Amino acid sequence: MLESLRSAFSGRLLTGADAAPFLTDYRGKWTGQALAVAQPDSADEVAKVVAWCHAHRVPVVPQGGNTGLSGGSVPEAASDPLPIVLSLTRLNQIRAIDPLNNTLLVEAGVTLLQVQEAAKAAGRLFPLSLAAEGTCTIGGNLASNAGGVQVLRYGNARELCLGLEVVTAEGELWNGLRNLRKDNTGYDLRDLYIGSEGTLGVITAAVLKLFPLPAAQVVALVAVPSPQQALDLLGLAQARLGAGLTAFEILSDTCVALVLQHIPGTRRPLAEVSPWYVLLELSASTGEAQAAEAMEGLLEATMESEWVTDAALATNLAQSEALWALRENISEAQAAESKTIKHDIALPISRIPAFIASTDALIAAQFPQVRQVTFGHLGDGNLHYNASPQPGSGPEQVAEFLALEAPLNQLVHDAVHAFDGSISAEHGLGVLRRDASARYKPPLELQLMRRIKQALDPQGLMNPGKLLKFE
Amino acid sequence: MLESLRSAFSGRLLTGADAAPFLTDYRGKWTGQALAVAQPDSADEVAKVVAWCHAHRVPVVPQGGNTGLSGGSVPEAASDPLPIVLSLTRLNQIRAIDPLNNTLLVEAGVTLLQVQEAAKAAGRLFPLSLAAEGTCTIGGNLASNAGGVQVLRYGNARELCLGLEVVTAEGELWNGLRNLRKDNTGYDLRDLYIGSEGTLGVITAAVLKLFPLPAAQVVALVAVPSPQQALDLLGLAQARLGAGLTAFEILSDTCVALVLQHIPGTRRPLAEVSPWYVLLELSASTGEAQAAEAMEGLLEATMESEWVTDAALATNLAQSEALWALRENISEAQAAESKTIKHDIALPISRIPAFIASTDALIAAQFPQVRQVTFGHLGDGNLHYNASPQPGSGPEQVAEFLALEAPLNQLVHDAVHAFDGSISAEHGLGVLRRDASARYKPPLELQLMRRIKQALDPQGLMNPGKLLKFE
Numbered sequence: 040m041l042e043s044l045r046s047a048f049s050g051r052l053l054t055g056a057d058a059a060p061f062l063t064d065y066r067g068k069w070t071g072q073a074l075a076v077a078q079p080d081s082a083d084e085v086a087k088v089v090a091w092c093h094a095h096r097v098p099v100v101p102q103g104g105n106t107g108l109s110g111g112s113v114p115e116a117a118s119d120p121l122p123i124v125l126s127l128t129r130l131n132q133i134r135a136i137d138p139l140n141n142t143l144l145v146e147a148g149v150t151l152l153q154v155q156e157a158a159k160a161a162g163r164l165f166p167l168s169l170a171a172e173g174t175c176t177i178g179g180n181l182a183s184n185a186g187g188v189q190v191l192r193y194g195n196a197r198e199l200c201l202g203l204e205v206v207t208a209e210g211e212l213w214n215g216l217r218n219l220r221k222d223n224t225g226y227d228l229r230d231l232y233i234g235s236e237g238t239l240g241v242i243t244a245a246v247l248k249l250f251p252l253p254a255a256q257v258v259a260l261v262a263v264p265s266p267q268q269a270l271d272l273l274g275l276a277q278a279r280l281g282a283g284l285t286a287f288e289i290l291s292d293t294c295v296a297l298v299l300q301h302i303p304g305t306r307r308p309l310a311e312v313s314p315w316y317v318l319l320e321l322s323a324s325t326g327e328a329q330a331a332e333a334m335e336g337l338l339e340a341t342m343e344s345e346w347v348t349d350a351a352l353a354t355n356l357a358q359s360e361a362l363w364a365l366r367e368n369i370s371e372a373q374a375a376e377s378k379t380i381k382h383d384i385a386l387p388i389s390r391i392p393a394f395i396a397s398t399d400a401l402i403a404a405q406f407p408q409v410r411q412v413t414f415g416h417l418g419d420g421n422l423h424y425n426a427s428p429q430p431g432s433g434p435e436q437v438a439e440f441l442a443l444e445a446p447l448n449q450l451v452h453d454a455v456h457a458f459d460g461s462i463s464a465e466h467g468l469g470v471l472r473r474d475a476s477a478r479y480k481p482p483l484e485l486q487l488m489r490r491i492k493q494a495l496d497p498q499g500l501m502n503p504g505k506l507l508k509f510e
Numbered sequence: 511m512l513e514s515l516r517s518a519f520s521g522r523l524l525t526g527a528d529a530a531p532f533l534t535d536y537r538g539k540w541t542g543q544a545l546a547v548a549q550p551d552s553a554d555e556v557a558k559v560v561a562w563c564h565a566h567r568v569p570v571v572p573q574g575g576n577t578g579l580s581g582g583s584v585p586e587a588a589s590d591p592l593p594i595v596l597s598l599t600r601l602n603q604i605r606a607i608d609p610l611n612n613t614l615l616v617e618a619g620v621t622l623l624q625v626q627e628a629a630k631a632a633g634r635l636f637p638l639s640l641a642a643e644g645t646c647t648i649g650g651n652l653a654s655n656a657g658g659v660q661v662l663r664y665g666n667a668r669e670l671c672l673g674l675e676v677v678t679a680e681g682e683l684w685n686g687l688r689n690l691r692k693d694n695t696g697y698d699l700r701d702l703y704i705g706s707e708g709t710l711g712v713i714t715a716a717v718l719k720l721f722p723l724p725a726a727q728v729v730a731l732v733a734v735p736s737p738q739q740a741l742d743l744l745g746l747a748q749a750r751l752g753a754g755l756t757a758f759e760i761l762s763d764t765c766v767a768l769v770l771q772h773i774p775g776t777r778r779p780l781a782e783v784s785p786w787y788v789l790l791e792l793s794a795s796t797g798e799a800q801a802a803e804a805m806e807g808l809l810e811a812t813m814e815s816e817w818v819t820d821a822a823l824a825t826n827l828a829q830s831e832a833l834w835a836l837r838e839n840i841s842e843a844q845a846a847e848s849k850t851i852k853h854d855i856a857l858p859i860s861r862i863p864a865f866i867a868s869t870d871a872l873i874a875a876q877f878p879q880v881r882q883v884t885f886g887h888l889g890d891g892n893l894h895y896n897a898s899p900q901p902g903s904g905p906e907q908v909a910e911f912l913a914l915e916a917p918l919n920q921l922v923h924d925a926v927h928a929f930d931g932s933i934s935a936e937h938g939l940g941v942l943r944r945d946a947s948a949r950y951k952p953p954l955e956l957q958l959m960r961r962i963k964q965a966l967d968p969q970g971l972m973n974p975g976k977l978l979k980f981e
Contacts, residue, residue: 137858137860139741139745139859139860140858140859140860140861140891141748141859142858183694184694186692186694190691190692191691192753194669195692197698198665198669207954207958211954212954213952213954213955213958214952215955217930217932218858218930219856219857219858219891219930219931219932219935220661220662220856220859220890220891220892221657221661221666221856221887221890221891221892221932221935221936222856222932222934222935223654223655223657223705223932223934223935223936223937223938223939224932224933224934224939224943224947224951225705225939225947225951225955225959225977225978226702226705226706226710226958226959226962226963227668227698227701227702227704227705227706228955228958228959228962230698230701230702231697231698231701231702231962233698234694234696234697234698235697235698239697251748251749251752253752270610274610277612277722278722278795279795279796280795281722281724281753281754281793281794281795282663282752282753282754282795283752283753283795322752323752324749324750324751324752324753324754325750325804329800333796385690385691385692385693386690387608387611387613387689387690388610388611388612388691389608389610389611390611416692419691419692420611420690420691420692421691421692459688459689459690460690461688461690461692461693461694461695462695463693463694463695464690464692464693464694465692465694466694467694468694468695468696472695476695476696480695480696481684481685483678483682483683483684484684484686484696484699487678487684487697487699487966488696488697488699490965490966491697491699491702491962491965491966492697493965494961494962494964494965495958495961495962506696507696
């Protein structure tokens with residue numbers, strides 16, 4: 040059977056030990072099985088692989104950089120029939136760039152970092168930015184509608200895409216590679232495939248939006264007594280800086296302490312410890328001096344109020360990087376200390392202080408073994424509301440902590456639901472949040488999703504078991 | 511039969527002369543017939559009307575302010591069976607506003623102007639802005655994914671919506687009223703309903719994004735020799751002004767001359783006539799002085815190059831309004847002189863100068879009766895590539911001009927297609943561009959659209975005959 044597939048397309052077909060790295064996600068949480076891993080050479084060859092799978096009723100698991108956090112890019116453990124993992128990494132061409140139109144046409148397997156670099160080489164910005172950018176692919180970013188630190192200004196992956204090329208579940212190639220800002224000629228198939236986690240078809244290329252490179256960036260770290268003051272600061276920063284505000288991140292002192300403890304070369308940026316900090320970034324099309332002046336004006340205004348107790352302003356690149364290091368190394372510091380339980384949640388921004396206060400209190404009362412490690416993209420209402428064991432936990436306490444995952448998830452998800460939030464802000468559902476999400480969705484919405492799935496993948500072959508149980 | 515509908519919901523049911531205004535579009539191009547016009551009082555009552563229609567196999571034509579330009583909001587002339595026109599104008603409540611979350615929850619029948627005013631009263635901006643804003647409704651804006659003058663900075667209606675409430679084709683009410691910036695928990699049903707022109711369901715309410723009100727705005731009118739220099743100016747303006755650039759409109763001197771001739775109180779803003787002009791607007795979160803300085807800096811830089819031959823900078827509100835009047839009255843001036851033929855097209859921005867040059871030349875050679883009236887949102891690649899009869903045409907020449915509509919459309923649409931553009935940028939397909947659009951779409955895309963339609967409206971009752979012929 041594999042011989043028939045091998046001769047059906049141009050590219051690599053991996054089995055045995057060669058296939059193994061594609062069957063486990065990068066955190067090692069999920070391992071599945073597959074008939075083989077297909078690495079076609081082009082979009083046309085992707086279509087041939089999918090057409091073969093369709094003809095033989097073989098499921099397809101599309102995979103980009105395999106950096107997802109929800110288990111969406113590897114086969115399920117007990118797949119019957121066994122799927123083909125369809126690796127897109129050989130689709131790695133930058134097909135075209137049009138700086139005047141501010142668009143870039145790239146294939147799905149190009150890494151996010153390569154996309155950023157191609158834009159920069161043309162004097163443009165591609166603003167999607169996230170921790171896995173050196174490995175994750177733009178196809179995976181679109182399939183999971185990735186977020187990151189600049190969503191506040193530029194939007195999620197969805198907002199950064201003008202057109203798609205997609206191989207349908209039947210193995211046909213749809214050319215929807217429009218490079219237009221406006222096009223009202225029919226149903227928005229593009230946004231249906233974006234965020235569908237490979238369950239409707241395979242993204243093989245995309246037209247991305249580019250932006251002018253900022254002339255200057257200024258970063259500040261600000262100490263605030265509580266999330267409420269962080270929110271007050273957000274409102275003021277938005278009013279004063281407008282679209283110049285390109286990042287607004289919140290982090291608790293627990294996060295900072297973990298980074299200082301585990302990441303060499305980091306140091307405390309302010310004299311006094313504060314329970315919470317905000318890291319904000321201003322990007323300006325004018326010069327450095329005006330940007331610094333605008334940020335200083337904001338900080339002066341906040342000092343007059345009593346929202347802000349202290350602040351550090353980075354005046355050069357090294358200082359900016361030192362401030363960002365406190366934010367960007369939180370996950371790594373948390374992992375260095377112990378296993379963790381993660382919650383990637385979104386809330387109406389106005390309700391975040393009340394959510395944190397009430398949910399922290401519930402957790403403290405019910406699960407004293409848990410230390411909250413709360414940080415995230417406050418400007419987007421997106422918290423990484425994570426948990427670690429208490430400091431100094433031995434192996435036994437860590438095991439006890441990890442055994443709390445299911446009830447802790449339940450508590451957090453119920454709280455998110457009560458506050459009209461989302462239990463997956465930017466990581467997608469995969470298998471990790473598939474069933475929990477379905478519990479909170481209106482039944483009518485699940486029914487509409489099932490109808491869409493039935494319409495575009497009637498045999499249910501595309502990435503089975505991910506996003507929603509369709510059968 | 512109508513008695514059964516009358517007792518099935520709460521609201522008004524209009525027939526005869528009362529129904530007539532709902533059966534003709536506002537330009538008087540299309541008139542259809544209907545069983546009756548239903549004006550339900552709430553989303554629940556909309557659901558009852560649609561459920562009744564579904565049970566009785568009666569088609570439904572959803573209608574907002576009935577200001578559409580493509581005939582999407584009135585029944586087709588020869589409908590069998592006759593539909594119900596479902597007027598949403600009594601769903602006129604602003605349900606909630608959350609300035610901290612920058613969101614507004616409004617019902618579908620609220621006019622765009624009322625939405626703008628509600629935002630402003632809360633110290634916020636809702637940036638969607640277009641000529642019909644006093645009459646058009648937000649439900650219609652979303653159903654047709656409306657554009658307008660600030661898309662360059664804030665996006666189309668699609669980008670301004672976070673969540674929807676929709677009555678499905680079966681008359682069930684889906685609550686998708688999320689007020690979150692990030693939510694990756696399933697298929698993007700929201701964007702499927704947006705822009706579907708009422709053919710998949712009825713939008714009854716929406717959560718809209720709000721923005722900080724700009725502290726200052728500065729407007730300039732700039733004379734340029736040709737569209738190529740307008741494009742050069744756009745690149746420079748984007749680099750220097752970044753997201754502060756909130757409008758970038760192009761207009762030919764033909765447009766300006768029509769406005770000067772037909773609109774009282776307008777006057778020529780620059781000493782010399784130029785073949786083309788750009789109107790650009792800078793919105794700043796800083797003060798008036800800095801905004802003016804940034805605009806002056808841009809104009810000085812362009813004067814050094816030879817792109818720009820002259821420029822007028824508005825230094826107060828009256829001057830700004832006088833400059834905007836030259837742009838905003840073009841359609842009215844064109845209509846005051848004669849009947850027109852309109853083309854709402856989008857192109858890759860980088861290809862606009864070549865498109866205008868080659869298509870103008872084709873038209874001049876083949877249709878000397880036609881005077882091109884070209885203007886539009888250059889920053890979005892959206893041209894209103896309109897046509898009027900030559901100056902001084904009598905009734906006979908006007909009739910001759912109007913008889914050219916079909917071949918002129920064909921010429922323009924073929925040219926748009928050759929330049930990878932869209933034949934409907936912001937007006938939607940309705941019946942006006944339904945068949946032309948289908949000619950240029952890949953057959954696979956039409957097939958995917960048909961599958962979506964079949965999945966969500968299997969009986970084909972929602973706004974039949976619009977967007978695509980599905981049967």
